[in-house]
Amino acid sequence: MISAYADAIAERLSFDRALSARVRREVEDHLYQAVADGGDAQQAIARFGDPRALAAQFAAESVGAQVRKLGLTVLLVLGAAFLAMKLRLEWYDFTEWGVCERTAALGTLLAELDRSAFLLATAAGLAAFVLMRSGRMLLFWMAAGLLAASVLCDGFLTAFRFAGWDWSADFLVPLGSMAVETACAGLLVLQIRIAQRISAATALL
Amino acid sequence: MEGEMLKGHLDMIVLAALEPGPAHGYAVIEAIRRRSGDAFDLPEGTVYPVLHRLENAGYLASRWTTAESGRKRRVYMLTKRGERALAGQRATWEQFSGAIGGLLGRRKPA
Numbered sequence: 001m002i003s004a005y006a007d008a009i010a011e012r013l014s015f016d017r018a019l020s021a022r023v024r025r026e027v028e029d030h031l032y033q034a035v036a037d038g039g040d041a042q043q044a045i046a047r048f049g050d051p052r053a054l055a056a057q058f059a060a061e062s063v064g065a066q067v068r069k070l071g072l073t074v075l076l077v078l079g080a081a082f083l084a085m086k087l088r089l090e091w092y093d094f095t096e097w098g099v100c101e102r103t104a105a106l107g108t109l110l111a112e113l114d115r116s117a118f119l120l121a122t123a124a125g126l127a128a129f130v131l132m133r134s135g136r137m138l139l140f141w142m143a144a145g146l147l148a149a150s151v152l153c154d155g156f157l158t159a160f161r162f163a164g165w166d167w168s169a170d171f172l173v174p175l176g177s178m179a180v181e182t183a184c185a186g187l188l189v190l191q192i193r194i195a196q197r198i199s200a201a202t203a204l205l
Numbered sequence: 206m207e208g209e210m211l212k213g214h215l216d217m218i219v220l221a222a223l224e225p226g227p228a229h230g231y232a233v234i235e236a237i238r239r240r241s242g243d244a245f246d247l248p249e250g251t252v253y254p255v256l257h258r259l260e261n262a263g264y265l266a267s268r269w270t271t272a273e274s275g276r277k278r279r280v281y282m283l284t285k286r287g288e289r290a291l292a293g294q295r296a297t298w299e300q301f302s303g304a305i306g307g308l309l310g311r312r313k314p315a
Contacts, residue, residue: 009250019257022279023253025277025279026230026253026279027250027253028276029229029230029231029272029276029277029278029279030230030231030234030249030250030253032274032276033231033272033274034231036274047248047249048248048249048250049248049249049250049251050248053248054248054250054251054253054254057251057254058253058254058257060254061254061257061258061261065261
């Protein structure tokens with residue numbers, strides 16, 4: 001019964017594994033101590049409180065920290081994605097890696113889309129950072145969506161560059177930079193989802 | 206005592222309960238109950254988020270220990286910052302309660 005109760009709180013805090021594990025252990029220790037002191041498990045649980053309300057109180061302590069983390073994350077991932085793009089383009093110049101003529105026209109269009117999406121993602125990200133205290137996730141989602149669109153365009157552009165070339169070690173730099181960009185977009189989405197889960201967990205407050 | 210009235214003072218209450226020395230959550234709640242003469246009736250679990258918040262704010266430090274039963278137990282203790290915060294809150298409270306006591310204690314003769 002005690003473990004099930006501790007699980008019920010810990011499960012609602014699963015957005016933060018360390019916090020969840022710590023709370024579970026503390027709750028179990030408290031309740032087993034109450035029983036060891038001659039109490040009844042059911043009464044001890046009743047005195048401890050509603051697991052949803054308690055999880056909400058713990059989550060409320062995490063909301064501010066997670067939003068601040070998200071604000072820094074959006075700036076860092078945009079910066080890292082920009083550097084990865086610049087590195088790839090510098091590499092193409094350095095290796096004199098041209099574009100296949102068949103895909104040149106589409107490549108120009110995609111490059112334009114890529115640039116626009118990234119600029120808009122940066123604008124949304126900066127706005128999200130400035131307004132993060134409002135706790136609204138829309139701007140973060142806009143930044144993440146536009147960054148993902150930019151990364152997708154970069155993926156096609158990189159594939160176009162590879163077309164017609166035999167595999168060589170020169171591919172590693174563009175592939176590595178694409179991996180960095182993809183990880184950046186994924187990290188941003190992950191952090192937004194964590195922030196939303198924490199916000200949802202505070203709903204009972 | 207009203208729960209809402211208590212919530213506004215929980216940080217001070219928990220800091221005061223830890224003033225005598227390090228204690229785990231269960232002992233903190235026992236100390237609050239004993240020292241308040243059973244006046245404070247909050248769900249016991251309410252104290253744990255407060256302990257976490259005070260630790261995050263630097264007022265408390267904590268570490269895992271092993272209880273006699275073999276269970277892992279988190280023990281909390283006041284930091285220097287926590288001691289200063291408690292002293293500040295105590296002074297504010299004494300000033301406030303003195304003022305309220307003065308107001309409520311005086312009655313105009315009929």
